[in-house]
Amino acid sequence: MSWIIAIALAATCFAAFVFLFRLPRKAWAAVLAMLAVGLAGYALQASPNAKGAPGAQLRQQAEEGWRIVDLRSQMIDDGSKSGSSFIVTADALVRKGQYANAANLLRGVLRENPNDGEAWLAMANALAFQADGELTPAALLAYRRAAEALPKSAGPPFFVGLSLIRQGRVMEGRELWAQQLGALPQDATGREILAERLATLDALLERIENFRGDAAP
DSSP: OHHHHHHHHHHHHHHIIIIISOOOGGGHHHHHHHHHHHHHHHHHHOOTTOTTOOOTTSOHHHHHHHHHHHHHHHTSOGGGSOOOTHHHHHHHHHHTTOHHHHHHHHHHHHHHOTTOHHHHHHHHHHHHHHTTTOOOHHHHHHHHHHHHHOTTBSHHHHHHHHHHHHTTOHHHHHHHHHHHHHHSOTTOBTHHHHHHHHHHHHHHHHHHHHHHHHHOO
């Protein structure tokens, strides 16, 4: 429930802008939109209970890498795991925030086995997060190949939606998640995570909308 604390802090920040810095009323919507993007990214990507979390002493980028690897692992069933030992090395690089090096290593894995769905998803994540969440053509291609190789995994649509949200395209990400949740098989690996994060996002958007309503004249 740490994201609820984040919402409270965001509300405090907004109040400070309004009452301390005399933010013009016409600028309220823009500030609320920026706070919404930040909250969505935190609430949806943060995994405070993730196994092996390195702790607060690591840099934020490294912590992000740990979360990416942990979420991907949860969204792939044992039968679809990559057989390449280089995945472990690539994951270690991602945990250090070395996304470009991880992507280069994974290219070699995919040359050996173009049908390695986990490697495609790992490379897609490395490419997207290397570009600060931007869905570059290379990242989109890798996500598409991952989805083709992993039809019973929620991983590809989850991370595409997360990238959209990180870019500030919150409603696009939300719609993608909702559509994919309905299309995925009930036994799809990671479907519960996708449903949980979608519910979290909807709750967050509802709170923000209520807060905007309270702040409106």
